[in-house]
Amino acid sequence: MNPEPSFASPKRIIVGLSGGVDSAVAAHRLLEQGHAVEALFMKNWEEDDRAGYCAAAEDLADAKAVAERLGIRLHTVNFATEYWDHVFETFLSEYRALRTPNPDVLCNKEIKFAAFLDHALGLGADGIATGHYARIEHDDRGYHLCRCADEDKDQTYFLHLLNQSQLARAVFPLHDLTKPQVRAIARELGLSNAAKKDSTGICFIGERRFRDFLAQYLPRESGPIETPDGVRLGEHQGLAYYTLGQRQGLGVGGVAGGRESPWYVAAKDTARNALILVQDSQHPLLMSPGLDTLTPHWIAGQAPGAPPFRCQCRLRHRQPLQDCEILSADPSGCRVRFSEPQRAVTPGQSIVFYHGDECLGGAVIERGWPT
CATH class of the missing domain: 3.40.50.620 (HUPs)
Structure with a gap:
């Protein structure tokens, strides 16, 4: 090539x-x-x-x-x-x-x-x-x-x-x-921008808090923050403002008194408008052995082979490549099984597939599989 x-x-x-x-x-x-x-x-x-x-x-x-x-x-x-x-x-x-x-x-x-x-x-x-x-x-x-x-x-x-x-x-x-x-x-x-800081985040949000920006377009619908066992930890500002695996900005530090392990967003209970937090970064609720996607996009115009086939993937930018197997792939979506369970598989984010150095394409994540 x-x-x-x-x-x-x-x-x-x-x-x-x-x-x-x-x-x-x-x-x-x-x-x-x-x-x-x-x-x-x-x-x-x-x-x-x-x-x-x-x-x-x-x-x-x-x-x-x-x-x-x-x-x-x-x-x-x-x-x-x-x-x-x-x-x-x-x-x-x-x-x-x-x-x-x-x-x-x-x-x-x-x-x-x-x-x-x-x-x-x-x-x-x-x-x-x-x-x-x-x-x-x-x-x-x-x-x-x-x-x-x-x-x-x-x-x-x-x-x-x-x-x-x-x-x-x-x-x-x-x-x-x-x-x-x-x-x-x-x-x-001699370019004047030689030392200019790399842009981060999204332009339209800029330096303001993400939650404040989103609130201009989506209504705040507060609800309970709970543990998986139903212990109330506080109140969230709206499920839309949080993402799976999130650690910062939860507002529950010190709820048990004294020093404690960090809390992580593990699930969104939409039926009860409840945000579920756990304290173990590798908690079973945060781990997924596989996922389902929406319609995949293949850069070559078609899948690289008939499923099942093995390749690598990323669930986020800069993540080291992860081994996986694409069990099925058609216009309705893909079913993907990981060689090792993956943390914080987030609906709406993208899974991107690779074969060595080549990027094959990817798809929007629909849901992660429960452990």
């Missing part, structure tokens, strides 16, 4: 310039390779922007500085409507259903590799590039999304919903670099 085959010869490529150091160095590397490079800054959120929760204005200023330093044209576009319709509405509907969605996964599918790609092609580009840490390879079977050189930064988990046509038009120039190497290149170039 050959890495980044679509752009082996000089092309006109538009880089998604976010204002961060990764996309800046991605643009520089493409220039080094002889491509005709332009940049595009996407604004994806407007609600509460004036309150300073989203750093779009600062990021745009950084993107302009990078574009000027590199000598490339910078386009700007507002995808706030598309983001609201295709990402944020799904985000809210999942929380209303008491699931925990991952908006970054959907943003890549609907905005960065759909709306942005379409816009770039409309500007006459041959393809797009981003600062994602991932690798594209190609052979006679098609395009393959693979893990990058920096395992700690690998972002294939967030890119697993991409398809063949999107990968054919995309390039990830940082695929063979580590983050320290990226920062070193930015310093050598």
